[in-house]
Amino acid sequence: MNNKKTTSIKRIALLTSGGDAPGMNAAIRSVVLAAHHYHIEVIGFYHGYNGLVCEEHIAMAEPLTLLKVNSIIHLGGTILKSARCQLMHEAKGLQLAADTLNDKNIDALVVIGGDGSFSGLLALQAYWSGQMIGIPGTIDNDLDGTDYTIGFATAVNTGIEAIDKIRDTADAFERIFIVELMGRHCGHITFNVGIACAAEQVLSFENFNANEQSSKLQQLATEITTAKKNRHSSYIIVIAENLWPGGAVELARQLHLQADIECTPCILGHIQRGGSPIAKDRILATKMGVAAVQALIDGESNIMVAEQNNAMNFITLDEAIKHKKVVSKQLIDAQQNILALTAQTQC
Template sequence: MSLTQNNNNTKIKRIAVLTSGGDAPGMNAAIRAVVLAATANNFEVIGFYHGYNGLINNEHCVLSNNDVHDIIHLGGTILKSARCPELCTKNGQLKAVETLKINNIDALVVIGGDGSFKGLQAIAEYWSGQVIGIPGTIDNDVDGTDFTIGFSTAVNTAIDAIDKIRDTANAFDRVFVVELMGRHSGHITFNVGISCAAEQVISFENFQVQQKQAILSTLAENIKQAIQYKHRSYLIVIAENLWPNGSQAFANELTKISGIDATLCTLGYIQRGGSPVAKDRILATKMGVAAIQAINAQETNMMIGEQNNAMVLVLLSEAVQHQKQVSQSLVDAQQNILAMTAQTET
């Protein structure tokens, strides 16, 4: 569904906004865009702290243009974020709705991932106001949008870190296994692995547990060729939550089979921090403005997405289905060309 602006709505007066779930670089840029666009439409914006916890506990502040004047470059979120198990209960949902009613909120904008959107759907079951989602997660695993806010920055952050790891690996002819975030999605792993010229990428899209021993045997032979005979480093990137018993178990098993130490480096939360890159600042700004346009058009139960450089509206029920896949061209390139080339070179 395409997004068009309608300025005829004079009913909406108060907009609530919160950030929920894992933080993502660009969330502040989205908050800024929501506030500026709302102010331009004569709406008042109420920000709730600590995600849905702040909504349940009525912890809020009024957000003006001055409050968001110099935040577009900041990582994290000025509204803070959190997980909220209480919102999974009917009692928690009703508390959140009561807060919205007490504060005369007409529309709620939530910046977060699929879990945050499920919370938004739950609230909509008991509340007649408008609900709009903005996809902010480094995992890029929300359906209906080409990219989510924070993904590009997370990829760049991981690339920068792994380039430094490669320097050490080259200096000592070492094997490094780098674990990347993504929860159950390989978007970060494949994009970073290819960008860093990793000898091997192991992710949900190209791994099946029954292939475990075959993968270890092949890698062990390739590593022996690279380290013992060609005096080269060997870099493997692996998705978190993938290998049975964890990435450390993978590194240990690989060390045992190959006879060469494989050192695990888990990048972890470094991928969620830092100043957002230009792409995330621009995407967040476009999505924040589009959220207010959607409210003006009296839309509800929608997520703002970007498809082919155009802003679109996506049903929240569709956005949380986990159908979005890593580009098959990336998977094919790694499996059929890049990984094979690395083997022949070694």
């Protein structure tokens, strides 16, 4: 944020990249509305960075009119489509992207996405001199420096709505379920869903080391057995994806084999990623879209819009992706030291 100067930009390029997240469309709408307000044109590029580097996708680029974004605030997914783009990891691709932006007379590039998408922006700096700004859109909530990323609140809520349903069957049969949640390599979704659905166990990167798999299995078996002895009720374990080798299915198999405990594994999968964004994500996305445009006008570049303490702020892209944001210790403590322990006691 050192290179601050007031600019008079005329044309913004906008794209969504990486895994889609509910609220991306609300952010697109907000960028377009704010830009329109300041008499700036927004060109939408399709299919993530492919929209800047692949002939076929470049051809789809088009002005985003108010009409196009008028009725999208409530839609999941992204009207600009998304994709991974291998070429952006190569000098050739970065040059292609720069060429496209120059060809189209773009003054500033706004990318809605996660850490991979922002790495792309950082790499592009060496090839293109326009302003660049990132808007954090990912269900994983793993970007440092912002309290929340767009899509996280909806993904957590979708998770609990699914598990509320699973709880019905679990209660009816007093059965044990292992529910696998998205989140890549962070426990934000897992811990929040776990607490909000009153899971008896939360198993995530923050409270499990890969090398203690066998002792953890033993501990789990003991805790489940204690709980089932003390209370006639259902028992739900939520577990982060990419945590247990083989996932929920394998954990269920091992608990059966080694402790004669029957569990039903469930993988929530892609239902967590879509759906109409809840209010929180629509508002966050709207505020961030406005803030992004205003930051560009203020001459900012190489920053990510961030929500800090309920207010809009900015951090450098560099900082945003340097570390994964960690899950709040207060939250983990409450779950581990109070709730999980109580779940084993007589009821």
